[in-house]
Amino acid sequence: MTLPMVVGVDGSEPSLRAVDWAADEAALRGVPLRVVYASLWERYEGTSIAEDLAEPDEQVMAEDIVDAAARRARRRRPELDVSVEVLAEEPEYALVRESRGASVLVTGTRGRSGLAEALLGSVSLIVAGHAQCPMVVVRGNHDNQARTGTHGRIVVGVGEKPAGSAAVSFAFDEARRRGVQLEAVRAWRWPAHETTDHPLMAGEPARLHEQQAVEALHAALQDAPADVESRHRTVEGHTRSVLVDASRDADLLVVGAKRRPGHYGLQLGRVAHGVLHHSACPVAIVPERA
Incomplete structure (x- = not known):
């Protein structure tokens, strides 16, 4: 059984860099990429993107986030088999559970400014302490692009x-x-x-x-x-x-x-x-x- 590469996303720039890194790594390994968004709906913040749609605002936002991440991964690696999943639960629990069936679990740092990204977000930190497979936290750049390896x-x-x-x-x-x-x-x-x-x-x-x-x-x-x-x-x-x-x-x-x-x-x-x-x-x- 081929275990997928799993990447956790939340719509932030750090998670987009994690998608880039995960897509490259999945292509190197020849495994599928699974994009996961997990959150309790009542914890969403910010302006709704679906005020005029019949579906719950938060569900639409979540689906938009994973779909955008999947499109980004496919643009970067067209040959990649990409799937998405939206989970209405605490991201810490969801990602640890995902780690049981993953080859590698990938996340970004959490923050929307250079200062916020200087330290790791609580979700990634908790997951790193419990993940059952290798976990990669993508750090190192403060824009919305993951760099390919340059140091060799x-x-x-x-x-x-x-x-x-x-x-x-x-x-x-x-x-x-x-x-x-x-x-x-x-x-x-x-x-x-x-x-x-x-x-x-x-x-x-x-x-x-x-x-x-x-x-x-x-x-x-x-x-x-x-x-x-x-x-x-x-x-x-x-x-x-x-x-x-x-x-x-x-x-x-x-x-x-x-x-x-x-x-x-x-x-x-x-x-x-x-x-x-x-x-x-x-x-x-x-x-x-x-």
Whole structure:
């Protein structure tokens, strides 16, 4: 069964950029694109676009939004199989449910000004913490166009348990599809409370921590496919800041998010939370099963 690419839209410019990105990605993967609008009708705001029509105003507005998004996707990728769905429910719940039957779930940031877009909207943040498939939040531009990849590089943040990482596997697959380089990045820090009394740290107190970072990267890349160019880089600093810096010349930033069965709170670590708010490029959050 071929799982579709699902994109959540709300009529805003950020969601239009998400449609562009999702259309390109669906075409790369050879999968259908499903455009979804979800909202409780009583939460709509703004001027009605259907005052003289017999259908409820909000229903017409929703259908207009998904139809416009579908036309945009077809113009961008004429070969794409595009379907639409309007759901009268909370978007957070609807999109998490959609993630169970999607190859990738795509959303935009939420806001109608540069300042509003500086931080991620609550819907995308909640969905990122619960999605059952990889989720991409399209960031990086403040107009109504999604840029095709220009840097030729995908960055993946390597975590504490790099072996068998779903995020690393996802990043390799994306690099292969796009024919670009994959850079695996691991941040490290020398805890201030440590002393140099340890024999391995005498004279070079940071060396052990850097070496551990190097070993983690080697473990992450040990099964690297031969058809993908990859490199690794260790950087001293806070992981969130290191990855945000790396995003400035990347086409996609990939990070993992642990999913713990039976846990119903927001399952999104501090690093993933931080890069979702501040990355300069689209961010892929990939569920890592505990």
